[in-house]
Amino acid sequence: MTSQSSWFEKAVTALTDTRDQRVWSIIVSLFGDLAQDPGAQISGGALTRVIEPMGIKPEAVRVALHRLRKDGWIESDRVGRVSHHYLTEFGRAQSAAVTPRIYARTGNDSQNWHLLIAEDGVGTQLLDDVLLSREYASIGRNIALGSGPAPDLDDALLSVTITALHAPKWLQDRLCPKDLCLAYQALLEAVQTASKSRPPKHALSPSQTATLRILLVHRWRRIVLRQPDLPDGFFPPDWVGPECRAAVFNLLDTLDHPSPDLLNSTE
Structure with missing residues (x-):
């Protein structure tokens, strides 16, 4: 039987997009998913525990946090030896603006x-x-x-x-170019791989759960925000957007939403 730790490692490998390891963007996804509420804070230790399994070194996290502070996304405080990070008002507003698109379970079916x-x-x-x-x-x-x-x-x-619009091929290709179609296909296959290998019973730690949630949300965010919110008929026939969306949320529903306090509690 597949052990919990080996399933977690396989799922991390499947869901990690090695071509898109911009650490600052991953941290934005993390705070948007886990600590978007006013007053929510993630400790430096918790941040490292969540991100390190992705193959990202603590030094890279520190550099990314510095950039996000400089850009006005994040503020940091230190109490004793423990640092805590939280979204600024600007960061919360930016995250809130795209949250409906990221977590929408259906596409736009407006007529x-x-x-x-x-x-x-x-x-x-x-x-x-x-x-x-x-x-x-x-x-x-x-x-x-x-x-x-x-x-x-x-x-x-x-x-x-x-x-009653008809979308010709040139418009479909413009709205969803080939590289974006391939990104949807790659994410669908990654989610299917992670889902199939999951053992019947599982007991992930809060940090492990957060790692998988962020990998999943981050990859989904990176593709769904690249295209306008239009009905399926506007996109090419080989676009697997609806199947990908369903697979993403089916897996996400099996991953609890750990609170910042729970993630920080193991300091």
Whole structure:
């Protein structure tokens, strides 16, 4: 029978994306999943215990924390020999803004859409500002697609309500390029591998549970936020987004959500 420790190690190997080991981004995923609430803190020791099994050295964690403090994402305090880290107000706001997309269990199935069309010049600049929102997809130099009713904008943008869209192949490829399709496929296979090898009974430590949650959430976050939230018909036929989403949340549901206090309690 597969031991708990060997299953954990195999699951970590399966879920780790060695091509995307930006430690600061992993830490952002960690705080977004485990310590997003005001006042929630993760100790330096707990942070190391969660991240070290990913093959990341403590020195790399310290460098990443320094960068996140410099960028205004994280603050750190020290009580005696123990350091504690927590999201700033800015960090919490940034995490909260993308949380609905990351943890949504279904895709967007809206049937009502609108186009925003800009003229060159001021209109293009305004459209660029609109596209900073993840609710819109650029489908041309001067055109953006969004769901629901058109927003109340000034006369620089033409809004056109549309329904029953047909997405041609060129649009599907633009919205979900080949490398993104491959990333979904790779994550699906990784989750399937981790799920199949799991023993019937398991008893992971809080830190081990957090490690697997962060690996899973991080990889999912990195791909789901790269594309607009559109119905399946907008994406290529070989896109496995719905299957990947289901597999991610099926595994995530088996991993408890350890509180920061529980993770810190073994100091």
